[in-house]
Amino acid sequence: MSFVDVAFYLFASITVMAGVGVVIARNPVHAALYLVLAFCSAAGIWMLLEAEFLAIALVLVYVGAVMVLFLFVVMMLDINLLQLREGFWRWFPFGALLAGLMVFEMIWVLGSTQTADVATAVVHGADYSNTKELGRLLYTDYVYPFEIAAVILLVAMVAAIALTLRRRSGVKSQNVAEQVKAKKADRLRIVKMPSENKVSSK
Amino acid sequence: MMEWLEPIKTLLGSAWLPVWTVLKIVLIVGPLMGAVAYLTLAERKVIGWMQIRIGPNRVGYFGLLQPLADGLKLFMKEIIIPSGSNKFLFVIAPIMVLMPALAAWAVIPFNAELVLANVNAGLLYVLAMTSLGVYGVIIAGWASNSKYAFLGCLRSAAQIVSYEIAMGFALVTVLMAAQSLNLGEIVKGQQGGYGALNWYIVPLFPMFLVYLISGVAETNRAPFDVAEGESEIVAGFHVEYSGMAFALFFLGEYANMILMAFLTSIMFMGGWLSPVPFLPDSMIWLLGKACFVLFLFLWFRATFPRYRYDQLMRLGWKVFIPISIIWVVVVGAWMQTSCWLW
Numbered sequence: 001m002s003f004v005d006v007a008f009y010l011f012a013s014i015t016v017m018a019g020v021g022v023v024i025a026r027n028p029v030h031a032a033l034y035l036v037l038a039f040c041s042a043a044g045i046w047m048l049l050e051a052e053f054l055a056i057a058l059v060l061v062y063v064g065a066v067m068v069l070f071l072f073v074v075m076m077l078d079i080n081l082l083q084l085r086e087g088f089w090r091w092f093p094f095g096a097l098l099a100g101l102m103v104f105e106m107i108w109v110l111g112s113t114q115t116a117d118v119a120t121a122v123v124h125g126a127d128y129s130n131t132k133e134l135g136r137l138l139y140t141d142y143v144y145p146f147e148i149a150a151v152i153l154l155v156a157m158v159a160a161i162a163l164t165l166r167r168r169s170g171v172k173s174q175n176v177a178e179q180v181k182a183k184k185a186d187r188l189r190i191v192k193m194p195s196e197n198k199v200s201s202k
Numbered sequence: 203m204m205e206w207l208e209p210i211k212t213l214l215g216s217a218w219l220p221v222w223t224v225l226k227i228v229l230i231v232g233p234l235m236g237a238v239a240y241l242t243l244a245e246r247k248v249i250g251w252m253q254i255r256i257g258p259n260r261v262g263y264f265g266l267l268q269p270l271a272d273g274l275k276l277f278m279k280e281i282i283i284p285s286g287s288n289k290f291l292f293v294i295a296p297i298m299v300l301m302p303a304l305a306a307w308a309v310i311p312f313n314a315e316l317v318l319a320n321v322n323a324g325l326l327y328v329l330a331m332t333s334l335g336v337y338g339v340i341i342a343g344w345a346s347n348s349k350y351a352f353l354g355c356l357r358s359a360a361q362i363v364s365y366e367i368a369m370g371f372a373l374v375t376v377l378m379a380a381q382s383l384n385l386g387e388i389v390k391g392q393q394g395g396y397g398a399l400n401w402y403i404v405p406l407f408p409m410f411l412v413y414l415i416s417g418v419a420e421t422n423r424a425p426f427d428v429a430e431g432e433s434e435i436v437a438g439f440h441v442e443y444s445g446m447a448f449a450l451f452f453l454g455e456y457a458n459m460i461l462m463a464f465l466t467s468i469m470f471m472g473g474w475l476s477p478v479p480f481l482p483d484s485m486i487w488l489l490g491k492a493c494f495v496l497f498l499f500l501w502f503r504a505t506f507p508r509y510r511y512d513q514l515m516r517l518g519w520k521v522f523i524p525i526s527i528i529w530v531v532v533v534g535a536w537m538q539t540s541c542w543l544w
Contacts, residue, residue: 029344036337052322053326056326056329056330057326059334060333063334064329064334065333065366068336068337068359068363071340071359072356072359075344075352075355129322130322130323131323174512
């Protein structure tokens with residue numbers, strides 16, 4: 001077994017174990033941290049496929065930003081485990097159906113003979129830049145799909161922010177522009193005065 | 203230059219590469235830890251002078267043994283694990299702070315040849331590693347099971363995520379100018395006949411300021427040290443830590459500062475390049491520039507009061523992010539004209 005094989009099986013087993021951990025962890029914060037571990041080891045697997053841009057972007061975006069905000073929210077929620085488990089058996093058939101469907105899809109795609117030869121990475125020279133290649137493709141061949149995806153994300157972002165904008169009356173708030181404009185002279189008056197009692201030197 | 207290594211190379215055979223790599227890692231981490239120790243002394247001395255005090259001067263001549271004394275003291279202290287805490291996460295959190303701060307050094311080029319890993323996506327790697335540092339703070343705050351620590355960790359999470367965006371955009375302008383993600387190539391892109399005028403600090407000056415200030419916020423340093431906020435939440439996320447566990451947070455913070463100083467020097471101030479054409483390029487320039495940026499860090503701390511939390515968020519989201527997005531467009535347009543000389 002070469003070093004790459006050892007690394008692959010190591011990363012793959014950690015990913016699977018972390019994925020199981022996400023599902024079975026009782027504490028939601030632990031589940032989120034398992035998900036972080038799963039992302040990191042998945043990035044390791046992508047790195048082995050020489051997809052360095054995707055691997056680092058996974059760590060940068062999902063681990064460095066998305067999961068931080070996720071943890072942020074999960075930590076602040078007061079989650080009652082008993083309440084969460086109440087409808088477990090009622091929803092179990094539906095969940096099992098979804099899981100079965102996903103397993104079937106993956107077997108169908110990964111196991112078919114047509115995709116078998118695509119699954120091996122193309123060997124590149126040392127000066128090959130994965131990032132440059134991706135950028136070139138995104139901004140030439142796929143420029144319209146890329147731009148449309150970007151616009152959809154922008155619309156979603158604007159909509160999400162608009163949902164939180166509720167004008168309520170009687171709310172106290174600070175006028176930051178006015179605060180920033182304040183000068184030292186508006187608030188502070190320096191008075192110079194001689195000391196009242198001279199220190200007597202006896 | 204490396205001929206004397208040949209006999210050792212043949213002796214070790216295939217074990218040579220791992221041994222040599224570990225040796226290089228030790229050669230980077232060793233001096234880094236020394237620099238961290240003496241940066242703490244420098245900080246106390248510099249701030250002392252700025253505030254017309256003497257600073258530490260009892261242990262050793264000129265206080266030079268003070269970092270060793272501090273380290274020894276922290277080493278002898280007991281590590282107390284709070285009874286309501288999550289023990290595994292509580293212990294692993296300080297390691298999570300220090301680990302990314304050290305791992306990012308793998309791609310830092312010290313001069314044209316001297317770099318541990320010359321990877322093409324070096325800039326992305328550095329960004330990814332620095333964004334991992336926040337986990338140590340979050341986990342420490344949560345695992346401590348203390349309200350002060352928890353408040354500190356929430357503040358820090360929001361702050362680091364906000365400033366990372368502006369920082370990322372500042373680096374986007376650098377990689378546009380250099381047309382490479384490789385840190386060595388970025389420095390080589392700043393080479394030219396005019397010395398300091400060829401550095402990216404000249405066309406990208408607003409981005410240099412955004413990067414520097416975001417760097418201060420990323421490392422949780424004053425005036426953006428709301429995660430610690432001694433006067434509000436008594437040291438924030440690491441309030442429950444003692445002994446070496448606390449010292450690891452301290453080491454992580456200073457290692458991050460040094461990393462940020464090196465990155466600023468490499469991205470904007472020409473790395474190892476000489477500021478004047480008649481002097482040779484050398485690693486000394488890089489160290490000098492990094493020391494200058496570190497001095498700025500200390501200077502900020504001695505000068506500015508702590509930002510209020512909402513002002514901090516406003517600066518990140520409503521000032522830095524719009525400025526940096528506009529400057530990306532400006533640089534893009536500028537590079538298409540003949541006025542782009544870099």
